[in-house]
Amino acid sequence: MKRYLHENKWEDIELYLKKSTTILLPVGSVEQHGKHLPLGTDSILAQDIALDVADKTGVLVASPLWYGWAPHHMAYPGTVTLRPETLTSVVEDVINSLIYHGFEKILIINGHREANLPPLRIALTRVRNNTGAFVGIADPFYINAVAGRELSDVDPGGIGHAEELETSVMYDRHGELCTPEAAVKNIPSDHNKYLQHDPHVLTDKILTASDVAHYREATNNIGVMGDSTTSDKEKGREYQERLTNNIAEFVKYLDDLEVEIRKKDIPL
Numbered sequence: 001m002k003r004y005l006h007e008n009k010w011e012d013i014e015l016y017l018k019k020s021t022t023i024l025l026p027v028g029s030v031e032q033h034g035k036h037l038p039l040g041t042d043s044i045l046a047q048d049i050a051l052d053v054a055d056k057t058g059v060l061v062a063s064p065l066w067y068g069w070a071p072h073h074m075a076y077p078g079t080v081t082l083r084p085e086t087l088t089s090v091v092e093d094v095i096n097s098l099i100y101h102g103f104e105k106i107l108i109i110n111g112h113r114e115a116n117l118p119p120l121r122i123a124l125t126r127v128r129n130n131t132g133a134f135v136g137i138a139d140p141f142y143i144n145a146v147a148g149r150e151l152s153d154v155d156p157g158g159i160g161h162a163e164e165l166e167t168s169v170m171y172d173r174h175g176e177l178c179t180p181e182a183a184v185k186n187i188p189s190d191h192n193k194y195l196q197h198d199p200h201v202l203t204d205k206i207l208t209a210s211d212v213a214h215y216r217e218a219t220n221n222i223g224v225m226g227d228s229t230t231s232d233k234e235k236g237r238e239y240q241e242r243l244t245n246n247i248a249e250f251v252k253y254l255d256d257l258e259v260e261i262r263k264k265d266i267p268l
């Protein structure tokens with residue numbers, strides 16, 4: 001059995017469904033990641049996570065979705081964004097197709113923290129209520145929250161975009177695609193105290209939206225928000241190991257979970 005759905009034959013899938021109805025779906029983004037990381041970082045990381053969990057558990061991995069919702073990153077060339085309703089629709093159709101064939105537990109591996117979450121959660125809410133299937137999102141920031149805090153060496157404001165931990169994993173797994181000497185620190189100090197972007201900073205916050213017209217300025221014409229200079233391979237390896245152990249443990253829980261499918265529809 002191959003780890004990716006699309007690398008198997010239909011008979012392999014029929015056989016797999018006799019022993020498991022769980023499948024992972026990596027979803028990422030193709031968007032600028034500063035001058036030190038490639039555009040595909042979020043998708044590459046989501047796929048790596050899913051394949052590592054497959055190695056640990058034998059779970060099948062659905063063909064990945066490369067594109068996500070990334071409008072503000074359009075300030076830099078190469079970024080591709082879907083409209084949020086497109087992402088919701090694509091995810092709904094993919095999951096409904098999987099459910100039609102007998103999958104009952106679908107876990108999205110989200111490589112693009114925060115921005116992808118609203119459209120993904122709308123898709124999940126619809127699928128869950130229409131079909132009864134278990135649907136969930138494993139997002140590194142949330143499923144590896146403890147390791148994220150323990151391994152981080154950045155100053156307050158250091159968590160943002162193209163920063164420490166995703167950079168560290170990329171250095172460990174895909175060094176040939178990275179340019180460590182171009183890593184930078186960008187922690188803005190002149191913002192209103194309610195506009196702190198770093199989720200690790202415990203403070204009272206107003207939520208706002210990033211604006212493509214001001215995004216280059218906000219990210220110093222480089223594309224980093226936070227600190228990527230404290231990244232290293234070893235940190236990336238430990239972060240990835242703890243992350244994939246957590247998801248593997250949850251996949252084992254899913255294997256024993258009883259789910260009742262109420263309805264199956266072919267997307268039309």
Ligand SMILES: [Zn+2]
Binds near residue numbers: 041111166
């Ligand atoms: Zn990223």
